[in-house]
Amino acid sequence: MLLENKKIAIVGGGPGGLTLARLLQLKGVAVKVYERDTNKAARIQGATLDLHYASGLKAIKTAGLLKAFKDNYRPGAEKGRVIDKHGNILFDEHAEVTTEDFDAEHFRPEIDRDALRNILLDALQPDTVVWDSQFVTMSPIGDAWKLEFKNGTTATADIVIGAEGANSNIRSFVTPVKPFYAGVVIVQGNVPDAATTIPDMHHLLQGGKIYAYGNERYLHVSSKGDGSIDFYMSSKKDENWWQNSGIDFSDRDQVCSWFKNEFPDWDQIWLSLVEHANLPLYLRPQYCMPLDKGWDTLFNLTLLGDAAHIMPPSGEGVNLAMLDALELSEYLTNGEFKDTQAAIASYEKEMQHRAASEARDAMDMTEWMHAEDAQTKFLQFFGSNT
Structure with missing residues (x-):
């Protein structure tokens, strides 16, 4: 296996980074997650997430965590209402009868961010996450990396994955391209x-x-x-x-x-x-990463999730990150590539192609959601999907 006797450092303990850690550990890979939070209760997590059949849920199933997910998701929380600025209900999904079928392509179950994070954290080996480790910089040591953190500690790893979100500091080690407003x-x-x-x-x-x-x-x-x-x-x-x-x-x-x-x-x-x-x-x-910019693949460093392809909210962010984690773990462990650079190159090609398509949709969505006729368009969207 390409990762035999190699140490993997994942910088960022969000859903993407934790999913990758879980999947790699299932394959016997030595992995550490370096997270800036001082502990798992250091801050309140954001709004709920809906996981999608071919991305977030697929990663959960592959990670062997579907039962834990079912025990923690919130039935009915995915249902929405379109309300006008005067408080009138224009469309109501609560009036519809839905089937909660985890094998149905269009079922998008909701879960709180902290619940999802806890599921992933609990699935990791003890001491996988190194808390209070805010990444500052890193430097090459032969074919490996030396990572430095704000608290004064350091770590070494053979491969580093930047999963620390929209304001990724590791991104600059991969590409000089910056997100646009x-x-x-x-x-x-x-x-x-x-x-x-x-x-x-x-x-x-x-x-x-x-x-x-x-x-x-x-x-x-x-x-x-x-x-x-x-x-x-x-x-x-x-x-x-x-x-x-x-x-x-x-x-x-x-x-x-x-x-x-x-x-x-x-x-x-x-x-x-x-x-x-x-x-x-x-x-x-x-912010959004440019849609037509890639980078030269490195053999010991890559990105996933918002670190790789930040874009405005579209309902796909966490799902893309978890799918990135799933595909990267498979490419690095399936034995089909001659070396880590070939594996990472194949992952990045698929990831960047997918991200560019989703980013176009996200920018289009941003435009129409702030248009004068946004309410009409959204009602038409709901009508076409019922």
Whole structure:
């Protein structure tokens, strides 16, 4: 096997990196995951995820974790409602009867991010994840790498996989190409104990998702298993708006004033989100890797997930990362390649082709979601898929 007697370092303990670690360990590979969080409870994970039959779920099944997934997913959380800015229900998936069939191509079960992460963490060998290991830089040592972390520790590995997300530092060791600004900023927040704090929104959500469009803005609201609500508010902004707006998103009065100016004729039910959210709200400018840029394959270094192909949200991000992990693990262990460079080259060719196609769709989606007729288009989309 190509990885016999080799040490693998995965930088980043998100779903992609942890999935890769699990799959490699099943093949007897020595692997460590270096994660910047101080421990698994260091920060709250984001909104729920829907895993797809041919990508995220496929990786879960191959990793032998389908039972654990079924024990932790949230039936019905994938159902959505289209709500207009006045709070009227325009389309309701909750009225439909669905079959929860994990062998059905169109079934997309939802799971909280922290639950998925815990499933993957629990499946790894003890001490696989090295916490409090924020990557700073690395340098070659012969055919291997020496990694340096912010806490002053170092590690060596024969092969390094960058899986540390959109702001990957390892990306620059693979390619000089940088992501371009996608034109929108997402303001993200979370409301705890939604049934008590914002009961009207909690009732409207019905344990699932809400999609709302208007005034070239987009709001996405989703329930979480802990009783909280996550929300994303997306709008077209200059790239540096989030730095230059002068708004303190940790100040309740300023946040509410910003919302009233940004969404001037939206119903009070939407304002309730920022009135009761934990502060600060998080500002996330969206970026995308160029669609026509690849890189020269290295024999001991590659990328997966957002580190390789950051793009605006499209519902595919985590699924792409987990599929990357699945394919990379197979190429490195299936015995079909003469050396690691050939294996990584084949992986990168497939990954980049897939990512370019998905990124085009994500950029198209970003454009129409912030158009004046976005609500009409989304209702047409729902109608074509029912």
